[in-house]
Amino acid sequence: MTVKNVLDSATTVGVIGAGAWGTALANVAARTGRSVALWARRAEQVAELTNLRENRRYLADIRLADTVAPTADLARAADNDLVLLVVPAQSLRSVAAELRVHVRGGATLISCAKGIERDTLMLPTQVLAEEIPEGRPAVLSGPSFASDVASGLPTAVTVAASSLEHARCIGAALASATFRIYHSDDVAGVEIGGAAKNVMAIAAGIAAGRGLGASAGAALVARSFAELRRLGKAFGARPETLMGLSGLGDLILTAGSPQSRNFALGHAIGSGLPLPDVLAEGAFTARGLLALAAQHNVDMPIASAVEAVLSGRASPDHAVELLLDRPLRAEN
Numbered sequence: 487m488t489v490k491n492v493l494d495s496a497t498t499v500g501v502i503g504a505g506a507w508g509t510a511l512a513n514v515a516a517r518t519g520r521s522v523a524l525w526a527r528r529a530e531q532v533a534e535l536t537n538l539r540e541n542r543r544y545l546a547d548i549r550l551a552d553t554v555a556p557t558a559d560l561a562r563a564a565d566n567d568l569v570l571l572v573v574p575a576q577s578l579r580s581v582a583a584e585l586r587v588h589v590r591g592g593a594t595l596i597s598c599a600k601g602i603e604r605d606t607l608m609l610p611t612q613v614l615a616e617e618i619p620e621g622r623p624a625v626l627s628g629p630s631f632a633s634d635v636a637s638g639l640p641t642a643v644t645v646a647a648s649s650l651e652h653a654r655c656i657g658a659a660l661a662s663a664t665f666r667i668y669h670s671d672d673v674a675g676v677e678i679g680g681a682a683k684n685v686m687a688i689a690a691g692i693a694a695g696r697g698l699g700a701s702a703g704a705a706l707v708a709r710s711f712a713e714l715r716r717l718g719k720a721f722g723a724r725p726e727t728l729m730g731l732s733g734l735g736d737l738i739l740t741a742g743s744p745q746s747r748n749f750a751l752g753h754a755i756g757s758g759l760p761l762p763d764v765l766a767e768g769a770f771t772a773r774g775l776l777a778l779a780a781q782h783n784v785d786m787p788i789a790s791a792v793e794a795v796l797s798g799r800a801s802p803d804h805a806v807e808l809l810l811d812r813p814l815r816a817e818n
């Protein structure tokens with residue numbers, strides 16, 4: 487498919503994964519007047535989506551747009567010009583491997599996951615390129631809670647692809663009045679921002695759960711951003727990407743809101759409450775993030791503290807002590 491096709495009004499859209507974000511993005515695509523196939527892996531979920539026109543488990547109280555067709559048939563959702571992959575980062579490879587036989591040559595494959603594959607330390611678009619070499623990978627990321635987006639509240643995200651023109655066309659095809667899409671060719675920068683902010687949001691949640699106060703919270707966000715920026719730089723990410731929607735923007739949203747599942751996980755850990763049964767991608771990303779940082783000789787003390795707490799090697803209080811005990815240094 488040429489880039490021009492992506493802009494065509496006849497462009498068709500498939501969404502793989504009917505969790506909160508997949509359901510919200512299916513509605514977003516439907517707003518552009520397109521028919522959308524939404525794939526869920528469980529037949530019961532497809533039946534519920536079809537009959538109730540609502541995703542009660544993952545995105546309650548939001549009506550599924552009339553032009554969204556739920557399906558359990560992977561081929562039906564994969565055989566489209568634009569395919570959005572909206573499953574957890576650690577499941578992306580297995581889903582992509584199943585998808586490959588059904589995907590059109592040259593189809594645009596948009597990763598909407600935020601994370602790093604634990605076993606390989608690969609970013610989602612790298613996983614897609616490896617599993618579906620016939621496709622054209624891209625990433626969609628930025629500050630965007632599924633419920634806000636699905637409710638039609640104003641949101642801005644970034645789509646990145648190796649060709650800026652490709653990213654622009656994707657943005658033009660999926661944007662609507664309240665869903666603003668910026669485009670970029672800094673794929674690694676956008677993906678690193680999305681992956682790292684989840685780990686940092688857990689740190690912010692832990693600090694809030696320990697009652698460390700608003701000043702500590704602000705310091706943590708600023709120093710978390712310094713870590714994110716250092717790692718991004720090592721990957722050749724552009725500063726404007728890291729200071730943009732998928733870096734600083736998403737860090738501010740996620741580290742500052744109890745609505746975030748990553749923040750909520752940290753808060754529960756910090757306050758000693760039962761852990762919420764939700765997908766918190768940062769918990770699966772922390773170790774990989776640190777491994778990537780070590781490979782690039784980048785210091786990430788906050789991410790390291792989060793990983794130590796998650797793996798049970800440090801209590802929240804001990805992790806805070808370790809951060810406060812670090813030698814004083816120049817701010818960079």
Ligand SMILES: NC(=O)c1ccc[n+]([C@@H]2O[C@H](COP(=O)([O-])OP(=O)(O)OC[C@H]3O[C@@H](n4cnc5c(N)ncnc54)[C@H](O)[C@@H]3O)[C@@H](O)[C@H]2O)c1
Nearest residue numbers: 504505506507508544573575577598599600631632765767
């Ligand atoms: N929810 C949001 O607000 C939001 C916003 C932006 C990005 N994201 C990202 O989108 C990704 C998905 O998050 P979500 O919020 O939709 O999660 P979710 O927990 O709401 O849903 C996850 C979905 O993936 C499916 N799934 C899990 N493992 C699977 C597998 N092996 N094969 C097939 N399907 C599988 C589940 O059945 C479920 O439908 C994450 O990487 C998340 O960081 C979420």
Ligand SMILES: O=P(O)(O)OC[C@H](O)CO
Nearest residue numbers: 628629630631746747748
């Ligand atoms: O609920 P979280 O922490 O997974 O965050 C959702 C989105 O990534 C926010 O941009």
